[in-house]
Amino acid sequence: MDLGDGTALLTDRYELTMLQAALRSGTADRRAVFEVFARSLPNGRRYGVVAGTGRLLDAIEAFRFEAAELDFLLSNGVVDETTAQWLEKYRFSGNVWGYAEGDCYFPGSPILVVEGTFGEAVLLETLVLSVLNHDSAIASAASRMVQAAQGRPLIEMGSRRTHEHAAVAAARAAHIAGFATTSNLEAGRRYGVPTAGTSAHAFTLLHDSERHAFEAQLASLGADTTLLVDTYDVERAVRTGVELAGPSLGGVRLDSGDLGALARSVREQLDALGATGTRIVVTGDLDEYGIAALAAAPVDGYGVGTALVTGSGAPTASLVYKLVARADRPGEDAPLRPVAKRSPGKPSRGGRKTAVRRFDGHGVARAETITTGEPDPGPHDRVLQVPLVRNGEIVGREPLAAARERHARSVAELPAAAVRLSRGEPAVPTEFVDGGARP
Amino acid sequence: MDLGDGTALLTDRYELTMLQAALRSGTADRRAVFEVFARSLPNGRRYGVVAGTGRLLDAIEAFRFEAAELDFLLSNGVVDETTAQWLEKYRFSGNVWGYAEGDCYFPGSPILVVEGTFGEAVLLETLVLSVLNHDSAIASAASRMVQAAQGRPLIEMGSRRTHEHAAVAAARAAHIAGFATTSNLEAGRRYGVPTAGTSAHAFTLLHDSERHAFEAQLASLGADTTLLVDTYDVERAVRTGVELAGPSLGGVRLDSGDLGALARSVREQLDALGATGTRIVVTGDLDEYGIAALAAAPVDGYGVGTALVTGSGAPTASLVYKLVARADRPGEDAPLRPVAKRSPGKPSRGGRKTAVRRFDGHGVARAETITTGEPDPGPHDRVLQVPLVRNGEIVGREPLAAARERHARSVAELPAAAVRLSRGEPAVPTEFVDGGARP
Numbered sequence: 001m002d003l004g005d006g007t008a009l010l011t012d013r014y015e016l017t018m019l020q021a022a023l024r025s026g027t028a029d030r031r032a033v034f035e036v037f038a039r040s041l042p043n044g045r046r047y048g049v050v051a052g053t054g055r056l057l058d059a060i061e062a063f064r065f066e067a068a069e070l071d072f073l074l075s076n077g078v079v080d081e082t083t084a085q086w087l088e089k090y091r092f093s094g095n096v097w098g099y100a101e102g103d104c105y106f107p108g109s110p111i112l113v114v115e116g117t118f119g120e121a122v123l124l125e126t127l128v129l130s131v132l133n134h135d136s137a138i139a140s141a142a143s144r145m146v147q148a149a150q151g152r153p154l155i156e157m158g159s160r161r162t163h164e165h166a167a168v169a170a171a172r173a174a175h176i177a178g179f180a181t182t183s184n185l186e187a188g189r190r191y192g193v194p195t196a197g198t199s200a201h202a203f204t205l206l207h208d209s210e211r212h213a214f215e216a217q218l219a220s221l222g223a224d225t226t227l228l229v230d231t232y233d234v235e236r237a238v239r240t241g242v243e244l245a246g247p248s249l250g251g252v253r254l255d256s257g258d259l260g261a262l263a264r265s266v267r268e269q270l271d272a273l274g275a276t277g278t279r280i281v282v283t284g285d286l287d288e289y290g291i292a293a294l295a296a297a298p299v300d301g302y303g304v305g306t307a308l309v310t311g312s313g314a315p316t317a318s319l320v321y322k323l324v325a326r327a328d329r330p331g332e333d334a335p336l337r338p339v340a341k342r343s344p345g346k347p348s349r350g351g352r353k354t355a356v357r358r359f360d361g362h363g364v365a366r367a368e369t370i371t372t373g374e375p376d377p378g379p380h381d382r383v384l385q386v387p388l389v390r391n392g393e394i395v396g397r398e399p400l401a402a403a404r405e406r407h408a409r410s411v412a413e414l415p416a417a418a419v420r421l422s423r424g425e426p427a428v429p430t431e432f433v434d435g436g437a438r439p
Numbered sequence: 440m441d442l443g444d445g446t447a448l449l450t451d452r453y454e455l456t457m458l459q460a461a462l463r464s465g466t467a468d469r470r471a472v473f474e475v476f477a478r479s480l481p482n483g484r485r486y487g488v489v490a491g492t493g494r495l496l497d498a499i500e501a502f503r504f505e506a507a508e509l510d511f512l513l514s515n516g517v518v519d520e521t522t523a524q525w526l527e528k529y530r531f532s533g534n535v536w537g538y539a540e541g542d543c544y545f546p547g548s549p550i551l552v553v554e555g556t557f558g559e560a561v562l563l564e565t566l567v568l569s570v571l572n573h574d575s576a577i578a579s580a581a582s583r584m585v586q587a588a589q590g591r592p593l594i595e596m597g598s599r600r601t602h603e604h605a606a607v608a609a610a611r612a613a614h615i616a617g618f619a620t621t622s623n624l625e626a627g628r629r630y631g632v633p634t635a636g637t638s639a640h641a642f643t644l645l646h647d648s649e650r651h652a653f654e655a656q657l658a659s660l661g662a663d664t665t666l667l668v669d670t671y672d673v674e675r676a677v678r679t680g681v682e683l684a685g686p687s688l689g690g691v692r693l694d695s696g697d698l699g700a701l702a703r704s705v706r707e708q709l710d711a712l713g714a715t716g717t718r719i720v721v722t723g724d725l726d727e728y729g730i731a732a733l734a735a736a737p738v739d740g741y742g743v744g745t746a747l748v749t750g751s752g753a754p755t756a757s758l759v760y761k762l763v764a765r766a767d768r769p770g771e772d773a774p775l776r777p778v779a780k781r782s783p784g785k786p787s788r789g790g791r792k793t794a795v796r797r798f799d800g801h802g803v804a805r806a807e808t809i810t811t812g813e814p815d816p817g818p819h820d821r822v823l824q825v826p827l828v829r830n831g832e833i834v835g836r837e838p839l840a841a842a843r844e845r846h847a848r849s850v851a852e853l854p855a856a857a858v859r860l861s862r863g864e865p866a867v868p869t870e871f872v873d874g875g876a877r878p
Contacts (some may be wrong), residue, residue, distance in 0.1 A: 010603040012596065012622035014636030017660060021638070024653030027645050032643070059603070072628045118645050125639075126622075129599035130606055156450065161755040164449040164498070166602035167569055181563075183451035189511040199460070200564075202473070202762035205778040206466050206557050216464030221456060231780045281743035296758030310754040316600040316745055323641035338646040341670045 002287045007062045008069050008087075012124040013078060013148055019119050020083040028119035029330035033352040034100075036112035036321050039107070042140075042314035044423025047414060049143045049367065049407060050111050051173040052099035052135030053109035057394045059127055060107060065090055079208060081109060092120050094387035098396070099355075102139075102176050102407030103384065104414060106368050110353040111319070111337040113385060125321045129419075130242075133319050134166060135173040137311035141175035141288070147343070147419040148292040153301045157195050157283065158309030170309045178402045179308075180301075200422055201420055202232040214244050226251035226281055229266070242273045251279035251300070267298035287312050288421055325352045338372065349432065355384040357413075357428070365413045365428045373435015447508050447529075447582035450565040452517060455582070458558050459522040467525075467558035468769035475537075475551035475571060475760050481579075483862025487852060488846060489550050490580045490612040491574030492540035496833045498566055504529055504749040532561050535828035537835070540796075541578075541846030543853060544675040545807050549871045550575075550758070552824060557765060564760045572758050574604060577612035580727070582850060583616035583751070584743055586858040587730040592614050592740045594620035596722065597748030609748045615842045618747075619740075630839055640694075643670040653683050665690035665720055668705070677705055681712045688737070691705045691717035697747045698723065706737035726862055726875065728749045748798040763793045770776050777811065788871065794823040794847035796852075798868070804852045812874020 022028035040049050065073075065087040073079045074241045079087065094116020105111050112128065114121045123329035145154060156174040159167035165208045171179075171187030181196035182188070188195040197219055209215035214227055214237075221409075223245040229237035229252045242249055252270070254262050270278045279300035287307035294302070311317075327334035338350030358367040359380040368384075369376075388396030411418065418427030461467035480487050504512075504526040514517045516528065533555020544550050551567065553560045583592060589718045595613040596605035598621075610618075610626030620635035621627070627634040638656055642739030646652035653666055653676075662684040668676035668691045681688055691709070693701050698721045709717045718739035726746035733741075750756075766773035777789030790811035798819040799804040807823075808815075850857065857866030 009625040009628055010606065011624055012598055012636050013624055013627075013634045014638055016624070017636060017656075018638050018642045021642065021655045021659035022645060024659045025646065027650070027655065032645065032647060039545065055554055070626075072624070076627060076634070078624065078627075078634065091501070112518065118641075120640060125641075126599050127603060129748040130601065130603035133600050141728075153802065157448070159451055160565050161572050162569060163573040163605035163755070164446070164566060164569035165604040166573070169602055185450055185452055185455070185511070186448040186517060188452075188517075189448055189508075195452045195515070195517065197451055197456060199453055199457050200782045201455045202557075202561060202564075203460065205762045205780060206469060206471065206765055207460060207464065208767065216466065217456075217462045220460035220463045232765045233781075246585060277689070306755060306757070315749040315754045318600070318745070321599075326645055329649065332603070339639045341644060342672075421563070423527065 003167055006064055006066060006069060007059045007127055008065050009072070010130065012091050012121065015123050015125055016073065016079050016083070018122055020079050022118055023083055023086060026330070029117045030327045031332065031334060031336060032116065032118040032121050032326040033324050033336060034121050034125070034321050035110045035113045035324045035353060036128060036314070036319050037108055037110050038317060038319050040107045041337065042427055045144070046418045046420065046424055046427040047106065048136060048317060049139035049177055050099045050101055050103050050136055051139035051176050052131040052169070053098055053388065054397065054400065055172070056128060056131040057388060057396055059131060060092055060389065061394055062188065063092060063124065063127065086119070089391055090120065091121070092116065092124065092386065092389070093389065093392035094120055094389070095387070097385040098388050099384050100403070100406055102403035102410060104410045106426045106428050106430050108370055108432065109368060110355055110370060110385070113352060129319055129321050133171055133316045136319065137315055138170045138173035138309065139177040140310035140317065141314065142174040142179055142308055143407065144288040144421060145291055145308065146178035146413070148288040148421060149302055150175040150295060152299065154178070155180065155281070155301060155303040155304045156182040156184070156308055158305035159184045161306045162309035167309065174398065175400065176407055178404070178408060181338065193400070195311065198226045199228055199233050200229060204228065211240050212235055214241055218245050223248050224250035226253050226279070228253045228255065230254055230256050234262060234266065235269060238269050239273070242278070247274040247278070249275050249278045251281050253281045253282045253283060255420055261293050263294070263297040263299050280329060292421060322348050324348070324350050324417040341437045356430065357382045357384055359413065363413060366416055368428050368430045369433055370430060371433040371435035373433070445503055445505060445506050445508060446498045446566055448511070449569065450562065453521070454562050454564055455512065455518050457561055457570035462522055462525060465769070469556065469558045469766045470771065470773060470775060471557040471765040471820055472763050472775060473553045473560050473564070473760050474549045474763045474792060475567060475758050476547055476549050477756060477758050479546050480865055481757065483582070484579065485857045485863055485866040486543040486545065487539055487575060487756060487858065488578035488616055489542050489575055490572040490578035490615050491543055491608070491841065492827065493836065494574065494608060494611070495567060495570040495841065496571060496827060496835055499531055499563065499828065500833055502531060502563065502700065509864050525558070526638065529559065530831055531555065531561070531563065531828070532831035533559055533828070534826070534830065537827050538569050538823050539825050539842070539845055540783060541842035541849060543849045543868050545865045545867050547809055547871065548807055549794055549809060549824070552791060568758055568760050571756045574608055574612040575758065576754055576757040577609045577747065578616040579620055579756065580751035580753065581613040581616035581747055582722040582846065583727040584730055586850070587727040587860060588741055589734060591738060593617070594619065594720070594742040595621040595623070595747055596636070596741060596742045598623045600746035606748065613747055613766065613845055614839065616841070617847060630730070631790065632839070634844055635663045638667050640667060640670050643667065649676055650679050650683070653680055657684050662687050663689035665692050665718070667692045667694065669693055669695050672703065673701060674708060678712070681709065681714045681717070682745045686713040686715070688714055688717045690720050692720045692722060694723045697735050702733070702736040702738050731860060763789050767819045796821045796823055802852060803854055805870045807867050808872055809869060810872040810874035812872070873875050
């Protein structure tokens with residue numbers, strides 16, 4: 001299963017049929033602006049988190065039609081020879097601006113702006129949305145879990161509950177949102193996310209007794225390891241673990257039952273055994289609500305699987321990619337004019353937009369101002385779009401740590417209500433200001 | 440972004456730490472049997488659909504630790520030298536049986552059985568679950584949509600709402616479950632799924648008028664194409680479309696509004712214009728319930744996006760991979776004995792299992808008999824597990840069409856209640872029969 005380097009066929013057929021028809025009608029070279037935004041936040045959430053930007057920049061760079069792709073397209077009648085020749089030379093040569101990765105967003109926030117010819121920009125639609133919809137959905141859910149954990153570390157361990165490559169991206173997005181570690185080794189290799197993990201129930205069941213299993217794990221991983229203690233009887237397992245490892249046993253993991261009550265009794269037992277530094281990690285179908293419910297329990301860390309990789313009830317961010325402006329004729333100098341469809345229930349605002357987050361004197365975000373004019377930040381405000389691609393050259397690459405730090409700052413700037421788990425309005429209201437069309 | 444051929448790091452760290460500890464304790468070479476099953480079906484569904492098997496066989500074959508993987512594992516302290524040497528020689532040499540791809544399953548159905556040494560079989564856990572959980576979730580949702588569509592064709596068009604590689608697998612899974620086509624070109628190239636797609640609102644907005652856009656599309660794609668008619672005014676667009684293409688216009692697509700009412704008025708308009716053969720395709724946040732609600736409307740095809748790729752409320756199949764039997768000592772001749780943990784709320788049944796689907800005299804499935812003994816099929820019954828890997832050699836490959844045909848047959852065998860969309864019990868009850876442990 002060679003996935004190869006190329007990303008050009010990770011797209012919808014209609015992007016190519018539109019290109020072909022536009023090449024024929026002479027409109028493919030019209031300058032065009034597409035914007036990515038969400039019409040709403042899912043499930044009454046207070047904010048969303050932009051994630052996937054770094055992955056997207058790599059994917060845009062790899063968006064090339066090589067012989068294998070062209071052969072498929074031609075032999076299946078997807079495109080004609082003229083279009084294939086155009087595709088062979090395809091390199092995205094336009095500009096992309098976007099909210100910096102890790103920043104928060106709200107309904108209508110123009111989190112990505114793609115400017116180029118219609119032909120070159122329309123081709124990126126599906127890939128842009130796939131990457132941003134997936135990664136932002138995961139990061140948005142992850143951020144709520146991080147807030148619910150109130151400083152306790154979170155382990156991402158959902159790889160087994162999602163597509164094997166989505167799992168790698170999910171681990172990356174969770175790390176941006178504040179998760180400490182991941183179980184996913186490829187995310188460690190590819191993105192440098194710290195990895196974690198020690199053992200499963202199968203390891204205990206493999207051995208002739210739980211004692212044998214613990215001995216084997218301690219011999220291999222040292223006393224600082226975390227023992228899984230709920231295969232048979234938790235109290236007996238904790239006793240055995242401390243007996244074998246001594247009071248410097250690193251941690252114990254609880255994966256089933258009433259996690260709050262168990263954590264309390266295990267904490268008492270550990271303390272009584274002198275293992276006062278031994279951590280208690282809990283796992284087992286946790287989501288942000290389950291984490292919050294354990295706030296008063298003596299828990300030292302949470303492992304989250306299914307809820308993380310499925311976006312905790314919102315597995316996609318529902319971002320759309322809309323043409324908002326285009327020229328009337330080909331050429332760099334042709335002015336852009338706003339366009340928008342009039343489909344009922346799906347209103348779009350025409351015109352290329354900029355965005356500014358407005359802050360009060362205490363550094364608290366109070367409004368998201370979106371305008372078709374130039375951004376107009378006050379002294380406390382932040383212009384939200386940054387350059388990502390300039391004339392086809394990637395300029396927005398940054399270390400993953402930068403996105404992670406940005407996210408922590410961005411959430412900290414939101415009004416206090418933002419971190420409530422209950423359904424509500426977006427934490428920051430979006431204001432649209434008509435600024436006229438920009439050239 | 441080179442994803443490369445290898446799949447060995449698409450796994451959880453703890454699989455490798457367990458291997459290392461087991462190598463050290465001398466238990467890694469004990470023969471072991473793991474089983475994949477679901478404890479329940481999500482959201483009161485009546486059946487699940489096995490999908491991903493073909494992809495999994497490719498992924499198992501590519502599960503190799505090359506220099507790049509070993510470097511990462513050693514330099515990050517995930518494994519020690521001894522373990523790295525073991526991994527370097529790793530080839531799965533065991534056996535895998537499973538429900539054939541496309542077959543239906545029920546709670547407890549042992550849809551995959553992996554037998555090998557503990558070390559070689561435990562390493563596959565994460566990858567096996569990632570592939571089967573994702574693809575089965577999509578296929579299970581897709582099958583309900585196919586039933587709801589009552590023979591009308593379905594187009595899979597959800598690529599933009601899920602991870603870019605998950606999208607390819609989703610298109611494949613949907614096709615197995617009966618979807619006719621996909622928008623995803625990579626699924627066309629890699630798996631031969633037929634692709635479809637013509638144009639989006641952006642194409643209409645790009646042109647100086649809807650008429651210009653339709654002319655461009657018809658010139659490029661011919662009169663048999665499908666025109667998107669809801670950018671401005673549906674009635675005017677339909678009139679323009681038939682005027683330009685003639686009564687042999689292939690189709691029109693409605694993507695917004697009250698799809699049932701619109702389909703009726705558009706059908707009347709088309710018929711009045713003599714375009715009696717022009718198809719009406721509807722899209723726009725459809726799921727199985729939305730499709731069922733349009734059963735009486737004059738609709739000729741459905742496009743499904745978000746709901747398909749997110750499993751329509753169940754984005755993962757919640758399949759687990761559990762050690763059910765293992766030997767007491769290394770060696771092929773050591774007898775297997777059943778094992779099971781005793782964690783509260785997560786009961787497992789020890790012992791390697793076989794399964795038979797029991798049919799009545801009318802060919803209707805009446806029971807799923809699962810036993811730790813040999814399968815005992817009656818004359819009308821079907822043994823459900825087939826060989827997939829034998830002594831490390833892949834033996835279960837088949838064309839995608841075989842899985843698609845099998846799924847159609849498998850659903851048709853279920854009791855009539857199986858295709859109800861309402862919440863209910865599994866369509867076929869699962870019976871566990873203690874057959875004693877098999878050697």
